[in-house]
Amino acid sequence: MAAEVSFRLESPQGPRTVSVRYERAGAGEPLLLLHGIGHHWQAWQPVLDILATEREVIAVDLPGFGASPALPDGLAYDLSTVVPVLAALCEALDIERPHVAGNSLGGLLALELGREKLVRSVTALSPAGFWTESERRYAFGTLRAMRAGARSLSLPMIERLSRSSAGRAALTGTIYARPGRRSPEAVVAEALALRGATGFHQTLAVGRDVLFTDDVPGLPVTIAWGSRDRLLLPRQGVRAKRAVPGARLVRLPGCGHVPMNDDPALVARVILDGSR
Structure with missing residues (x-):
């Protein structure tokens, strides 16, 4: 069921109204799905029906992507803004501490939600933030x-x-x-x-200085990487494991940067196992 929700977000510039488009399906413990930069919630369509057999799935168009409007003027597309937006979204939807799975930018956001203890478990597929400067x-x-x-x-x-x-x-x-x-x-x-994507350039601009170096203690964390990822190279998964030593590191054979399309059954199993 596609829908849009608007909510108030407290910011240093004062209260702002943010609107987010999302798809909701299934039943069970809530599972928030976050796509990568330039994509939309439909990136998750290959695995949505599988996940919905065991979870209430909420697949989000991040602000400034897909059908979600841009963030209000004055709000940056950085972690310190988008993570509270996602927390406020969950509150507006009456979802308390969902599981979260994210891909690329969405994987970085998922890990940050985990670090802030806003979720029950984290599955990050080829997450951003573990690169060298040249990468x-x-x-x-x-x-x-x-x-x-x-x-x-x-x-x-x-x-x-x-x-x-x-x-x-x-x-x-x-x-x-x-x-x-x-x-x-x-x-x-x-x-x-x-x-x-209205948020594309602003997201890249703030991403120049992003490195995820903190642990995510006290939560189940799965980090999965496609063996044929041509955008964020698979060796970055080793760095991710060093940063989050308690994480389960999973290789996705034959999968690219957005693995949900390449092997839906494998990716769905990894996400469900990570959220159990």
């Missing part, structure tokens, strides 16, 4: 190129490319190891989400 510059440059490519193509051209496996690989091969498995409709929607 960060490479990832950010790649993301900017993807966005520029999406914005340079007309909608008819995107639709034409999406109809063939080669075209889907050209559009999404950076984030998927098996882009041919993504439906043409999903690929078109992703391209439009990427080029329309």
Whole structure:
């Protein structure tokens, strides 16, 4: 069930109203799903039905991405703002300490929610924040190129490319190891989400100085990395394990940066195991 909720957020600039779009399905303990930069909640569609058999799933469009409006003027897209936004979202939805799973930017947010003890468990899929400076510059440059490519193509051209496996690989091969498995409709929607993301540049700007170096004690934490991740290289998982020594580090064979599409059954199992 797709819906939108608005709520008040206390900030140094005074109270602001924030609106967030989300999809809610299933029953059981709540599970919050957070996508990566330039994406939208539909990144989780390949695993949503599986997860919903055991969890009440809330898949979020982060502020400034997907169908969620941009943050109000004066609010930064940094952890100190977006984490309280997610906490306020859970309060507005009457969800107390959900499990959380996040991918890329969403994985970093999931870990920060865990560090703040706002969730019951954390599963982070290829989380941001464990890069070297050269790896960060490479990832950010790649993301900017993807966005520029999406914005340079007309909608008819995107639709034409999406109809063939080669075209889907050209559009999404950076984030998927098996882009041919993504439906043409999903690929078109992703391209439009990427080029329309109002929070894209602001998020990259504040991400330049982000490194996740703190532990997340007292919570079950799973960190999973696709063996074919071409955006945030798999060796970053070793650094993540050093930073969060109690975490379970899982390899996702044959998966890319957004692994939910590449192996839905494996990713769903990792998330459910991590939230038990």
